[in-house]
Amino acid sequence: MKKISLVSLCILLMSMLSIVSCNSDRLEDSTTSKDQSLSARGDLNSKVAAFGKNPLSVMYVEVNNNDIREVGKYKLADGRQLFDVAIIFAANINYNTSTQKAYLHFNDQVTNVLTNKNTYIKPLQDKGIKVMLSILGNHQGAGFANFPTQAAAQAFAQELADAVNTYGLDGIDFDDEYANYGANGTAQPNQSSFVYLVTALRDLLPTKIISFYNIGPSASNLSYNGVTVGSKVDYAWNPYYSTYSAPNIPGLDSAHKGAAAVNVNPGTSSFTSSSTATSFAQRTKNDGYGVFLYYDLGATNIASYFSGATNVLYGQNTVYGDGTTPIGGITSGATYQLVSATNGTSVLDVLNAGTTDGTKVQLWASNSNTAQKWKITDVGGGYYKLQPLNAPTKSLDVSNSGTANGTQVQIYTDNGTNAQKWKLIKL
Numbered sequence: 001m002k003k004i005s006l007v008s009l010c011i012l013l014m015s016m017l018s019i020v021s022c023n024s025d026r027l028e029d030s031t032t033s034k035d036q037s038l039s040a041r042g043d044l045n046s047k048v049a050a051f052g053k054n055p056l057s058v059m060y061v062e063v064n065n066n067d068i069r070e071v072g073k074y075k076l077a078d079g080r081q082l083f084d085v086a087i088i089f090a091a092n093i094n095y096n097t098s099t100q101k102a103y104l105h106f107n108d109q110v111t112n113v114l115t116n117k118n119t120y121i122k123p124l125q126d127k128g129i130k131v132m133l134s135i136l137g138n139h140q141g142a143g144f145a146n147f148p149t150q151a152a153a154q155a156f157a158q159e160l161a162d163a164v165n166t167y168g169l170d171g172i173d174f175d176d177e178y179a180n181y182g183a184n185g186t187a188q189p190n191q192s193s194f195v196y197l198v199t200a201l202r203d204l205l206p207t208k209i210i211s212f213y214n215i216g217p218s219a220s221n222l223s224y225n226g227v228t229v230g231s232k233v234d235y236a237w238n239p240y241y242s243t244y245s246a247p248n249i250p251g252l253d254s255a256h257k258g259a260a261a262v263n264v265n266p267g268t269s270s271f272t273s274s275s276t277a278t279s280f281a282q283r284t285k286n287d288g289y290g291v292f293l294y295y296d297l298g299a300t301n302i303a304s305y306f307s308g309a310t311n312v313l314y315g316q317n318t319v320y321g322d323g324t325t326p327i328g329g330i331t332s333g334a335t336y337q338l339v340s341a342t343n344g345t346s347v348l349d350v351l352n353a354g355t356t357d358g359t360k361v362q363l364w365a366s367n368s369n370t371a372q373k374w375k376i377t378d379v380g381g382g383y384y385k386l387q388p389l390n391a392p393t394k395s396l397d398v399s400n401s402g403t404a405n406g407t408q409v410q411i412y413t414d415n416g417t418n419a420q421k422w423k424l425i426k427l
Helices: 045-049 068-073 108-115 122-126 150-167 193-204 274-287 303-314
Strands: 002-005 056-062 074-076 085-096 101-105 130-137 171-175 209-213 235-237 260-263 291-295 318-320 334-339 347-350 361-364 374-380 383-388 394-398 409-413
Touching: 056 068, 056 235, 068 074, 068 085, 068 122, 074 303, 085 108, 085 171, 101 150, 108 150, 122 130, 130 150, 130 209, 150 171, 150 193, 171 193, 193 209, 235 291, 260 274, 274 291, 274 303, 303 318, 361 409
Parallel strands: 002 334, 056 085, 056 291, 085 130, 130 171, 171 209, 209 235, 260 291
Antiparallel strands: 074 318, 085 101, 334 347, 334 374, 347 361, 374 383, 383 394, 394 409
């Protein structure tokens, strides 16, 4: 009989074991009061520390052309996700000439991602990746830096907050490009507008992430009436790809800035070579910056490209896969024990060595009982069925073929349904 550690075998749906999808729990953001951002309170490290990785790896994805789910396919060799934040690029700030007001606009591709959040957003979040929405100008004169009044800035902040709450997003990213200030009779940038906007958004979303792509007139209007943008946003980063330059954001420390800007698309003029990305990683580590920024991920496997930087930043190569790579060394028809990674000793056990349909499975100290020994049989397509030796006509089964968190795992008469097929994932 062979033993398999659940560090590399994600099978059990119970909270004590890793589930077959190998999803990590979503990390909860540190709570902030309505009146104080993390920056203003002075506990700047909490946002970075909450991710368990320093620096954070952030990836912008042009969803007009690419699938944001690609972000979740990259892991470090130890099983952690490479990317901590995925940014949907981009929604727009548009201008209504009739009402003379700015409004939030989604093109068809962004709409598809947002309205199909269970397909595109939640799978990333289930892996522990934060998903944010970037907001970009759209050549119509509306921008973050020219709201004429505090009320106008607050109204747009409310639209952003509504989008975050409606689509289950983790935050908003501001990119002050392509606004074309002055078009359609709009005003030129002013000192108060961006401060009003981020202040209102922080009040509306006290525990969500707000980031700033440090570009455009907003980058020159970062303080007003004693309030700084840096006291309201969580992160800011360099927007100029293939360069290394930390943004100067009053109120924001190095732990929440990104100096490196890496474009991973070789078909673009600002593409960053792997050697340059690796050099930027070393400088980021030496300088103590808390963010490493990437842009324009496509569908091609570029794990080897990332590995230079990730070896410097995290001491790990990068690996690529959609979470469906079968674990090596499984012999179809052989018997195994399934050992929990929670303590390295408890095993998957059939409750009271039961043999009836619906008997629950659990963790139990290893005792060599047949209720703790499982025959694993290849059923095709990379899937296996798991049958306890004490009840050889039964299989490990998801109750009522459920898909919700907390669905009971049990044994049930072998029937060949998907509820009894398990993919063994190599971490």
